[in-house]
Amino acid sequence: MNPKRIRQLNQIKEQNSNAVLYWMDRERRSQDNWALIAAYGHAKRNKVPLHVLYAIPAAFYEAGSRSYQFMLKGLQETAQTLFDLNIHFTLKVEDPVQTVLQCVKQNKISAVYTDLASLRLPRSWRTQLAKSLDVPFFEVDARSVVPVFETSNKKEYSARTIRPKLHSKLAEFLDEFPKLSPFKYNTGVEACKVDIAFILKKLGLDSRPIDLHFQPGVKAAKKMLSSFIKDHLSIYDKGRSDPNAQALSNLSPYLHFGQISAQRVLLNLVSLPESDNKNSFIEELFVRRELAENFCFYEPNYDNFSGLHVWAQTTLNQHRNDPREFLYSQQEFEESNTHDFLWNAAQNQMKLEGKMHGFMRMYWGKKILEWSKGPEEALKIANYLNNKYELDGRDPSGYTGVAWSIGGVHDRAWFERPIFGKVRYMNFNGCKRKFNVEAYIEKYSN
Ligand SMILES: Cc1cc2nc3c(=O)[nH]c(=O)nc-3n(C[C@H](O)[C@H](O)[C@H](O)COP(=O)(O)OP(=O)(O)OC[C@H]3O[C@@H](n4cnc5c(N)ncnc54)[C@H](O)[C@@H]3O)c2cc1C
Structure with a gap:
């Protein structure tokens, strides 16, 4: 060898x-x-x-x-x-x-x-x-x-x-x-x-x-x-x-x-x-x-805010006090208890099958940022849920996927918007353009 x-x-x-x-x-x-x-x-x-x-x-x-x-x-x-x-x-x-x-x-x-x-x-x-x-x-x-x-x-x-x-x-x-x-x-x-x-x-x-x-x-x-x-x-x-x-x-x-x-x-x-x-x-x-x-x-800080690129830390700091339309606790996320049926379906897929679809993981992570008190809390919640429920969790690909979604790791800066700053954003309508969201929600609704 x-x-x-x-x-x-x-x-x-x-x-x-x-x-x-x-x-x-x-x-x-x-x-x-x-x-x-x-x-x-x-x-x-x-x-x-x-x-x-x-x-x-x-x-x-x-x-x-x-x-x-x-x-x-x-x-x-x-x-x-x-x-x-x-x-x-x-x-x-x-x-x-x-x-x-x-x-x-x-x-x-x-x-x-x-x-x-x-x-x-x-x-x-x-x-x-x-x-x-x-x-x-x-x-x-x-x-x-x-x-x-x-x-x-x-x-x-x-x-x-x-x-x-x-x-x-x-x-x-x-x-x-x-x-x-x-x-x-x-x-x-x-x-x-x-x-x-x-x-x-x-x-x-x-x-x-x-x-x-x-x-x-x-x-x-x-x-x-x-x-x-x-x-x-x-x-x-x-x-x-x-x-x-x-x-x-x-x-x-x-x-x-x-x-x-x-x-x-x-x-x-x-x-x-x-x-x-x-x-x-x-x-x-x-x-x-x-x-x-x-x-x-x-990167020793692969699971926390200090491990993010400087541009991402700066932009997330600038937007940390932006008002959040929805704010959920770890427990509400864990219990698939958000207003968004698509997000809840993704969380259910992970709990039910031990593996969320790769595309939904990006949406799932980004929404945790949007609906949490701040990026530190979002990273903590996303890593906790990912580690607990994904069969493939507790893995470098998991920590990096979470850091990509919430903190722009390995990504570039995008147009600035509330909460996310220059971190790439994803929304429900974008998903709707890509696939049949109703079918997915139907399959994984409680
Ligand atoms: C928020 C978030 C959390 C994630 N958590 C995990 C995790 O805990 N464990 C995990 O293995 N992957 C994770 N990923 C990366 C990716 O989503 C999964 O590897 C993929 O969905 C696994 O399914 P698959 O084997 O059917 O993928 P396929 O698309 O068939 O890919 C084949 C293999 O390529 C690798 N791969 C694919 N996409 C990525 C990626 N974005 N980054 C790194 N490797 C990749 C994986 O080893 C995967 O098994 C995460 C991504 C995000 C955005």
């Missing part, structure tokens, strides 16, 4: 190779996973055992039972495929830092690998481990096609600035994944049981099974990708702005939970004939997604 995907997070050299650990965090799959491939390669070269550990902290942002059920069902499948690969897999519901340290001690681990994270909490785990581990600790970017630290060494201004950087490095990083075969240097590998109801109870979450709307797991992700390419890609470019059309890939929950890698999706796409649909999809999957990763990786 390309060694540029790997960075060492501490300065320690391996003394005697004894066993290797992959602390699986974001990339919950056993194939097409550069972090596992790197750990596997290290253990194989030294002919030593390989362990994989997954640790579930007491809480992860505002994730609810639906998100955990989706993730845990996927982990059941991954536990099985790791067993088939003769790899030790352990799952713990405990603090990740302490769990990794214990595992290293118990199994005499001599090198630790993990995958790359961009959000504050998982980054803080990596920082703590880099300080506490007395063995080498490596981070592998198995999320972005071009590793986030290779694309750029700074926060990029917009898609216009990151696009050429990404495309110029694509050929170097878009390589086929080696297929892992059963690992030879492990003995006594046991199946790991992922008891979903027990874990949910331990986390204090509702343990009753929910209709997930999307089938979770690696196999389901591959099926979703094939069905998208076969049946929906041909209308993607024009259809993606119509929430009633079945034009989207619905891959975001799988990408978010690491049940499919964006690189696998891109590999399947690049061989298709050139078309506007293909290019438009690659722009979203590759450029926009990796721009979001870049934003959260380099």
